[in-house]
Amino acid sequence: MLPKRLSTPALEDAYDQLAEALDETPADRRVLFLAKLALALANLLDDPAEFAAALEAARRDLG
Structure with missing residues (x-):
């Protein structure tokens, strides 16, 4: 799960x-x-690990 920042x-x-x-x-x-x-x-994120985590979260949550 990604941290909630917004x-x-x-x-x-x-x-x-x-x-x-x-x-x-x-x-x-x-x-x-x-x-x-x-x-x-x-x-803008400037963090490859966070981008990879977001990418994986998007894949996982497709249903």
Whole structure:
């Protein structure tokens, strides 16, 4: 489980922003958009181990 650093309202706002960005991105470009977003966030995070943990959490929680 990842540590919770953002409040629930902040996470909800991030979700809304992501949903809006995905809606505005052409369907055939969404995978590219998500890859670019992940790399930008990895760069901001500046911690390869934390990025790997987030990646694993996202995989695990797909259901």
